[in-house]
Amino acid sequence: MVLLTIMVLGAATLLVTQLNRFSGSLARDQRTMLALADAKAALIGWAASHPQRPGLLPFPDQNSDANYDGNSECPSPVNLSHLTGRLPGLAYPCTDPRAGLGVEPLDGYSEPLWYSVSSNLIYDGSYPVINSELRDKPNNWITVRDGSGAVLSDKVAAVIIAPGKPLGGQSRAGAAPAIGNYLDSAIAVAATYSNSDLDLDFIAAQPNSSFNDRLIYITIDELLNQVERVIVRRVRLCLAAYAGVSGGKYPWAAQLDGSAAPEYTGDFGRNFGRIPEALNIDATPGSPDAAMQPTWNCLTSLPYWVNWRELIFYEVATGYQPGSGATCPACLILDGTGSQPFVIMLAGKALAGVGQQRTTDLDKGNLNNYLEGDNADGDANFENQPVSAAFNDQVF
Numbered sequence: 001m002v003l004l005t006i007m008v009l010g011a012a013t014l015l016v017t018q019l020n021r022f023s024g025s026l027a028r029d030q031r032t033m034l035a036l037a038d039a040k041a042a043l044i045g046w047a048a049s050h051p052q053r054p055g056l057l058p059f060p061d062q063n064s065d066a067n068y069d070g071n072s073e074c075p076s077p078v079n080l081s082h083l084t085g086r087l088p089g090l091a092y093p094c095t096d097p098r099a100g101l102g103v104e105p106l107d108g109y110s111e112p113l114w115y116s117v118s119s120n121l122i123y124d125g126s127y128p129v130i131n132s133e134l135r136d137k138p139n140n141w142i143t144v145r146d147g148s149g150a151v152l153s154d155k156v157a158a159v160i161i162a163p164g165k166p167l168g169g170q171s172r173a174g175a176a177p178a179i180g181n182y183l184d185s186a187i188a189v190a191a192t193y194s195n196s197d198l199d200l201d202f203i204a205a206q207p208n209s210s211f212n213d214r215l216i217y218i219t220i221d222e223l224l225n226q227v228e229r230v231i232v233r234r235v236r237l238c239l240a241a242y243a244g245v246s247g248g249k250y251p252w253a254a255q256l257d258g259s260a261a262p263e264y265t266g267d268f269g270r271n272f273g274r275i276p277e278a279l280n281i282d283a284t285p286g287s288p289d290a291a292m293q294p295t296w297n298c299l300t301s302l303p304y305w306v307n308w309r310e311l312i313f314y315e316v317a318t319g320y321q322p323g324s325g326a327t328c329p330a331c332l333i334l335d336g337t338g339s340q341p342f343v344i345m346l347a348g349k350a351l352a353g354v355g356q357q358r359t360t361d362l363d364k365g366n367l368n369n370y371l372e373g374d375n376a377d378g379d380a381n382f383e384n385q386p387v388s389a390a391f392n393d394q395v396f
Ligand SMILES: [Ca+2]
Pocket: 061, 062, 063, 064, 065, 066, 067, 068, 069, 070, 071, 073
């Protein structure tokens, strides 16, 4: 009886110990997943809210300065080996200095996170052109694979990696151990992929005794979806600034007639076109446009605007055009809902499947190379649709 009791108690203790170990690793896993999600949100927020270059991503914190102090390194010239390191929580002291992400999430083993960024989104002596067309750029994206080697995405803007605890052969003693003491490699069928070899290939294998990295990534689509919202919000603020001093009316649109290069000066009497950078200069003296002209510079002063201005369209309802009563009826209808004083249309990338091209000045003057469906037919109705090979406008 005593022996049986001892055996039962022993078995129960073993079970409890194993359960604790299991729930302990579950809790660590949960902390790691939360840290990765926090870091992803912070990184997208940092990039999208960039005051000068929305979408720009920071350089990582590397050990070339013998520390991991939370500050981005500012390499010049840039090569691939500069693009993987620690997530920069503290500061971005490079061109246009800013604070870093403002968060330094730790994984389930209290380790800081690592980060790799595509060269398509960093400053390399000049700023990258970041707009909707970047979705189609063919090269220099990061590829992330699963444990079988299958590609999860080959349009990755940034990958964030939780290193986990040190594995066999790794040592994290000293001020700034090399990346290979944190990040691992895994064999996927015939090929080995390493997360520490400073290239564009990363692997998200299942954890085992020789691999315990956990990954999350941001595709260029995910990043641009947020950046585009920021751009449209800033355009809307600019139009609101006009309305604020013109009795609620909105400016004339800039020329778009399919026969000439795009222009960005408001066109007297034009309700549909691009966002005006300068107001119509042939308005009669004393008109709202003439009154606004000296202060209308809310977009051209923004360094990124030149990359977006070709892709953003605008219609003002006749009820809200300069000289109007600033009232409906005669307003616009978006997705079946009326009474819109104006709509802003973000064209998205050129859709080759419907013959859109934007090479020549003539192409750029043709509405059909940008907008689709109910947005391209010249009436007062506008629509959003799920993104497809034949439709990618976003209307606000
Ligand atoms: Ca450093």
